[in-house]
Amino acid sequence: xxxxxxxxxxxxxxxxxxxxxxxxxxxxxxxxxxxxxxxxxxxxxxxxxxxxxxxxxxxxxxxxxxxxxxxxxxxxxxxxxxxxxxxxxxxxxxxxxxxxxxxxxxxxxxxxxxxxxxxxxxxxxxxxxxxxxxxxxxxxxxxxxxxxxxxxxxxxxxxxxxxxxxxxxxxxxxxxxxxxxxxxxxxxxxxxxxxxxxxxxxxxxxxxxxxxxxxxxxxxxxxxxxxxxxxxxxxxxxxxxxxxxxxxxxxxxxxxxxxxxxxxxxxxxxxxxxxxxxxxxxxxxxxxxxxxxxxxxxxxxxxxxxxxxxxxxxxxxxxxxxxxxxxxxxxxxxxxxxxxxxxxxxxxxxxxxxxxxxxxxxxxxxxxxxxxxxxxxxxxxxxxxxxxxxxxxxxxxxxxxxxxxxxxxxxxxxxxxxxxxxxxxxxxxxxxxxxxxxxxxxxxxxxxxxxxxxxxxxxxxxxxxxxxxxxxxxxxxxxxxxxxxxxxxxxxxxxxxxxxxxxxxxxxxxxxxxxxxxxxxxxxxxxxxxxxxxxxxxxxxxxxxxxxxxxxxxxxxxxxxxxxxxxxxx
Numbered sequence: 408x409x410x411x412x413x414x415x416x417x418x419x420x421x422x423x424x425x426x427x428x429x430x431x432x433x434x435x436x437x438x439x440x441x442x443x444x445x446x447x448x449x450x451x452x453x454x455x456x457x458x459x460x461x462x463x464x465x466x467x468x469x470x471x472x473x474x475x476x477x478x479x480x481x482x483x484x485x486x487x488x489x490x491x492x493x494x495x496x497x498x499x500x501x502x503x504x505x506x507x508x509x510x511x512x513x514x515x516x517x518x519x520x521x522x523x524x525x526x527x528x529x530x531x532x533x534x535x536x537x538x539x540x541x542x543x544x545x546x547x548x549x550x551x552x553x554x555x556x557x558x559x560x561x562x563x564x565x566x567x568x569x570x571x572x573x574x575x576x577x578x579x580x581x582x583x584x585x586x587x588x589x590x591x592x593x594x595x596x597x598x599x600x601x602x603x604x605x606x607x608x609x610x611x612x613x614x615x616x617x618x619x620x621x622x623x624x625x626x627x628x629x630x631x632x633x634x635x636x637x638x639x640x641x642x643x644x645x646x647x648x649x650x651x652x653x654x655x656x657x658x659x660x661x662x663x664x665x666x667x668x669x670x671x672x673x674x675x676x677x678x679x680x681x682x683x684x685x686x687x688x689x690x691x692x693x694x695x696x697x698x699x700x701x702x703x704x705x706x707x708x709x710x711x712x713x714x715x716x717x718x719x720x721x722x723x724x725x726x727x728x729x730x731x732x733x734x735x736x737x738x739x740x741x742x743x744x745x746x747x748x749x750x751x752x753x754x755x756x757x758x759x760x761x762x763x764x765x766x767x768x769x770x771x772x773x774x775x776x777x778x779x780x781x782x783x784x785x786x787x788x789x790x791x792x793x794x795x796x797x798x799x800x801x802x803x804x805x806x807x808x809x810x811x812x813x814x815x816x817x818x819x820x821x822x823x824x825x826x827x828x829x830x831x832x833x834x835x836x837x838x839x840x841x842x843x844x845x846x847x848x849x850x851x852x853x854x855x856x857x858x859x860x861x862x863x864x865x866x867x868x869x870x871x872x873x874x875x876x877x878x879x880x881x882x883x884x885x886x887x888x889x890x891x892x893x894x895x896x897x898x899x900x901x902x903x904x905x906x907x908x909x910x911x912x913x914x915x916x917x918x919x920x921x922x923x924x925x926x927x928x929x930x931x932x933x934x935x936x937x938x939x940x941x942x943x944x945x946x947x948x949x950x951x952x953x954x955x956x957x958x959x960x961x962x963x964x965x966x967x968x969x970x971x972x973x974x975x976x977x
Contacts, residue, residue, distance in 0.1 A: 462504060605631050607628045898928040
C-alpha cells in the first residue's frame with residue numbers, strides 16, 4: 408500500500424483539490440477562553456453522500472498514534488456541540504482523526520479541532536462537510552478527467568485513497584452505477600479511450616471500523632477529447648531548393664508543414680527572407696493558415712508568400728520556409744532562378760538532332776573507311792592467328808566467254824587483283840594458272856588449297872550464262888573452273904562446313920538473265936550479299952584507294968598471311 412511519505416503526498420494533492428479556501432476563522436465567543444499561542448489552519452471542504460462513512464485526518468497531522476487528550480473536536484454551528492471518543496456515536500474521534508459513520512444530511516456543518524502541541528502551543532483544524540442524498544451523487548463528483556492522452560488513467564479521489572490506506576480497505580469501481588469487473592486498485596487504465604467510454608466512474612473503498620464494514624466513495628467523470636499528438640515538424644513543401652521564375656512577374660511561394668494531431672495552437676509555418684521577418688519588408692505579403700484536416704485531425708500549417716514583382720535582387724535573396732511546433736522546428740531554403748528562354752533550348756535540341764543524323768549518315772557512308780582506318784590500332788585482332796596459308800582462293804570461269812569479257816577477266820585476275828591486294832596490301836592469293844604446282848594431282852591440289860584459304864573469291868562474268876545455256880552445267884572439272892571440282896569444293900566448304908567466307912566480284916553487266924545460270928548454292932550467296940561491281944576503266948594511278956578496293960579489303964582477313972612461310976601441301 409502506501410508509506411508515510413506517500414500519505415503526505417496524497418494530503419498535498421488533497422489540499423490542491425480543495426474547492427474553497429477560506430480565511431482564518433476565529434470563534435472568540437465559542438472557543439475556550441485561553442486561545443493565546445493558537446493559530447488557525449485553512450478550512451478543508453468535502454461533499455459526501457448519505458449512508459456512507461467518512462474518515463477525516465487534518466492535513467498537517469501525520470502521526471496516527473497521537474493521544475486523544477491532545478485534541479478537542481466539536482461541531483461549530485449555531486450551537487457548539489462537543490464530540491466524544493465513544494464508538495457507539497455515529498460521529499466520534501480518535502486522536503486527530505474524525506469518524507462519520509452512516510452519515511446523514513443532519514451532519515452537514517463546520518467542525519473544529521483544537522490540537523495541543525508538545526511545545527505548549529495549539530492550532531485549530533477546520534473542516535466543512537455537505538451531505539447529499541443518493542439521488543444527488545453528481546454533487547460529489549471530484550471533477551472531470553479530460554486529458555488529451557489516448558490512454559486514460561482514472562485515479563480514485565484522494566480522501567478515499569487515504570481512508571483505504573489507513574484502514575486496509577479494498578477498492579471497487581463502477582461506471583454509471585454498473586460494476587466494473589476486475590478493477591480493485593486505487594487507479595484504473597482505459598486503453599484507446601473513445602466516446603463510448605465516457606461517463607461517471609465511482610471508486611468505492613470498503614473498510615472496517617469497530618468490527619463493521621463501511622463504504623466511502625468518490626466519483627470522477629471521464630470526458631474523451633480528441634487526442635493530441637506532437638511530433639517532429641515535417642516540411643511538406645517546398646520540395647525543390649530552386650524555383651524558376653521570370654523577372655518582373657508575380658509569384659507565390661508555399662511553405663507547408665505537418666506538426667501532429669490536434670496541435671493547431673502549437674503549429675506555425677512562416678517565411679523569412681535573408682533571416683528577416685516578411686512583415687517588415689515592402690513588396691512581399693504573407694498569409695498563414697493552420698487547420699486540422701478531417702478525418703485524421705492532422706494539423707497542417709501553410710504560409711503563402713506573395714512577391715508582387717520579382718526583381719533582380721530577388722535572385723540573390725535566400726527564402727527560408729520555417730516550421731515551428733511544440734517541441735521541434737525545421738526549415739528549408741529556396742532560391743529563385745531566372746527562367747531560361749525556350750529559343751536556346753530549341754536550338755540545342757535541333758543541333759543535337761542534326762548532329763545525330765549527321766553521325767548516323769557519316770557512319771553509314773564511311774563505315775568501311777572507319778573500319779579500315781582503325782584496323783591497325785587493334786592489336787588484339789593480330790593475336791588471333793589463323794594458320795591457313797592463303798587469304799583468298801580465286802574462282803572464275805574460263806570457257807564460253809566473249810573475247811572482250813575474256814580479256815577483261817584475264818587483265819583483272821592476272822594484273823589488277825594481285826597488284827593491289829598482294830603488292831599494296833600484302834595479301835596472298837591462290838590463282839589457277841599462276842600458283843599451280845606442276846605434276847600435282849588437280850583434284851588433290853584443289854582440295855588442299857581451298858582448305859588452306861581463308862576466303863573464297865568468286866569472279867562473276869556476264870558471258871557465263873549466254874554461251875553455255877544449252878550445255879549441261881558444272882560437269883567439266885577439267886575445262887571449267889566454275890563448273891568444275893574446285894567450284895563444288897569451294898561451295899561445300901562455304902555453305903556446309905561454314906569454313907570460308909565468300910567474296911563476290913562482278914565483271915560487267917550480268918544482263919537480263921541475271922545470275923540464274925549459276926549453281927543454286929551460288930545464287931543463294933548472291934541473294935544474301937550483292938556482288939561488288941568492278942568499274943570499267945579503273946586502271947588510273949591511286950585506284951587502289953577507290954571505293955571498290957576498300958569494299959574488297961573490308962571483306963578480306965584483318966591480318967594478311969604474307970608473313971607465313973609457304974610449305975608443301977600435304
